[in-house]
Amino acid sequence: MSAAPATGSSLPRREVGGGFVAVLAFCGIAVSVMQTLVVPLVSELPQLLHTTSSNASWVVTSTLLAGAVSTPVMGRLGDMFGKRRMLMVALTLLVVGSLTCAVTSELVVMVVGRAIQGGAMGAIPLGISIMRDELPPQKLGSAMALMSSSLGIGGALGLPAAAFVAQHTSWHVLFYGAAGLGAISIALVLAVVPESAVRTPSRFDLLGTIGLTAGLVCLLLPITKGGDWGWASGTTLGLFGAAAVILLLWGLFELRTTEPLVDLRTTARRQVLLTNLASIMVGFSFYAMSLILPQLLQLPEATGYGLGQSMVMAGLYFAPMGVAMMLVSPLSARINAARGPKVSLISGIIVIGATYGAGLVMIDHIWQIVVLSTALGVGIGIAYSAMPTLIVSAVPARETGAANGLNTLMRSIGMSTSSAVVGVILARQTTDFGGVALPSKDGFQMSFMVACAASVVGLVIAFCLPGRRRVPGGVPGSVSSAPAPAPKPEPVVETAEKVEQEDAVPALTGSVIHGRVLGSDGAPLADAAVTLIDTGGRQLGRTVSGRDGEYTVAAPGTASVVLIGSAPGHRPQAATLLVSDVPVVCDLRLAGGGGLTGSVRAEGGGPLAGATATATGADGEVAGSATADEKGEFALPELASGAYTLTLSADGHRPHATQVELTAGEPLRVDVALTPAARVRGTVRDQGGQPLEDARVALLDASGDVVGQSITGADGTFGFEGLTGEHYTVVASGYAPATRPVTVGADAPEARDVDFLLSHG
Incomplete structure (x- = not known):
């Protein structure tokens, strides 16, 4: 065809x-x-x-x-x-x-x-x-x-x-x-x-569309409605049979x-x-x-x-x-x-x-x-x-x-x-x-x-899917010790993973590229990723830098290639190189991002040790997280330049989120005070004033949904912690139920005491 x-x-x-x-x-x-x-x-x-x-x-x-x-x-x-x-x-x-x-x-x-x-x-x-x-x-x-x-x-x-x-x-x-x-x-x-720009000029297959539509409707309709109609009903079985016939005829038509x-x-x-x-x-x-x-x-x-x-x-x-x-x-x-x-x-x-x-x-x-x-x-x-x-x-x-x-x-x-x-x-x-x-x-x-x-x-x-085919190739050859100068590195905006193709990359032969990965201050960067690709985007090799920033990656005998260096908290850097049968030396210098620091404290109180600071990128992926020290201080130095959402949270407090924009240079500082989470507590007593054991207390939110339940102990007490809403209703039952509306947070107290007296009447 x-x-x-x-x-x-x-x-x-x-x-x-x-x-x-x-x-x-x-x-x-x-x-x-x-x-x-x-x-x-x-x-x-x-x-x-x-x-x-x-x-x-x-x-x-x-x-x-x-x-x-x-x-x-x-x-x-x-x-x-x-x-x-x-x-x-x-x-x-x-x-x-x-x-x-x-x-x-x-x-x-x-x-x-x-x-x-x-x-x-x-x-x-x-x-x-x-x-x-x-x-x-x-x-x-x-x-x-x-x-x-x-x-x-x-x-x-x-x-x-x-x-x-x-x-x-x-x-x-x-x-x-x-x-x-x-x-x-x-x-x-x-x-x-x-x-x-990629188009397929052709005639739209209207009959094929009608046939596919009819076949899919007859197939999916009994699948979704079979429970209501009955799986053995004439309607369900008839539609399944019609789907088989229509899709078979549609397939024969499409082939012709x-x-x-x-x-x-x-x-x-x-x-x-x-x-x-x-x-x-x-x-x-x-x-x-x-x-x-x-x-x-x-x-x-x-x-x-x-x-x-x-x-x-x-x-x-x-x-x-x-x-x-x-x-x-x-x-x-x-x-x-x-x-x-x-x-x-x-x-x-x-x-x-x-x-x-x-x-x-x-x-x-x-x-x-x-x-x-x-x-x-x-x-x-x-x-x-x-x-x-x-x-x-x-x-x-x-x-x-x-x-x-x-x-x-x-x-x-x-x-x-x-x-x-x-x-x-x-x-x-x-x-x-x-x-x-x-x-x-x-x-x-x-x-x-x-x-x-x-x-x-x-x-x-x-x-049963076909496997990835391998193309045999030679082994890396001998390498001369004479270094050759490399062209000046040219930065690229971004890098990503290559797409898988049917044929794999053959084994490499020829020279190597080596050098060091350095920070903006000239200090070596350990564990930086170094990737080698050809001009078509196919990955040719990958390695990581050592403790002294040194790296070595095999290269094809004679070709124009792109060398990419990247490390957390730094901007990626790339260089276009022309390699031959001798080693090529190329040092990659990665500019650092500013990072993020700050502090977390309680509103009107002291620092919140153990609070969590989480930064997420524009795509929603977590870019870094840190735990505040005993002074409430946190640091995320590995963040590269860009826009992030910083979320700060701590036990017993309401979380706080804010947008930040990081640039190269001095770290950005963010100081936040977290509002305590609200709580509701109280005691259930009988008509004689004695604590009532095994009374059920439920907490309902503003929509009437049950968001918490508690069974009183021998002292008749109950409590609900970590509340982030404002308006609640407390329902106590054991004899005749009793209700009490409660407002917490905002302009109301963060903690409320609600006591109940229950009786048979």
């Missing part, structure tokens, strides 16, 4: 701004946040939309179906008419759909708005394709890793934010917020992202079409096919945890296995998964570069399987839930980041949009299947709690086992 050449594919890559990757990742996170908007509202949707639970579920189903269809279609249209242009279309759909949902309380209009929102799901594969077209190879790996992980990052971080907004404001605000994120994304794309929507011959390549199959298993495993842990956290403690947390707190305990996914994206890029994306995918799936295995016995405490969600975030982040590298390295540039769209679709199918399977398990494995059927502990453990089995299947598939 012939294909039109990719227009502009031979043009040199343009220089893109430093915020290019951040903007595309922000777009991906904004789109994925949209998916989780209604999760906190699922139980309330029937009342909010004045309909039945079955009808209200279409608010979720419509987005799923629209997203499944839009991802491959948007990718193909991007290949044909411009990826940036279609990215703008996807973000516009996000804004229009969000505003449609924000102004209505009618079911039909809401479903239409959510379907329009689902059309924005094509933004993530489009962003990956733009990165391939615009970024040099040495920057592409880590960029694609972050963009691919944005699907999970936005979902994990958006859940607690959505829960908070839903509890404290009108639910319509959620959709206004999504529209705002979409509008900001559009403005950033217009300002930063260029239009790709000269310009298909999805090139099935490319999709059938071993690496692409197996990656897509593994994506289904990873998507299944990712979404299973998203369904299991929030329910465990919110079930009442009286069940014996529930943890009694509010909706907002459950979301916050689940949020570390998204943070972990963001932080491990660079790690996945390094694994891709050093060992290949197959090893990266296998490593991620092993972590996922181990997490679900541990979950069989680690669901009894909140800290265990946090550990599980964080570990799963690490595994998902590594696995998700490897997938676009596997896809991109196996398909021609003209098909990257459609290929990545199809891969995103495979993940969505896995997530949809996970929702159905876990939903069936938890619906059948129940326990009676006060006349209400709740999911049992056995049901949660069985769900963990099924998700673990899915990860094992994904691991088997990943092991």
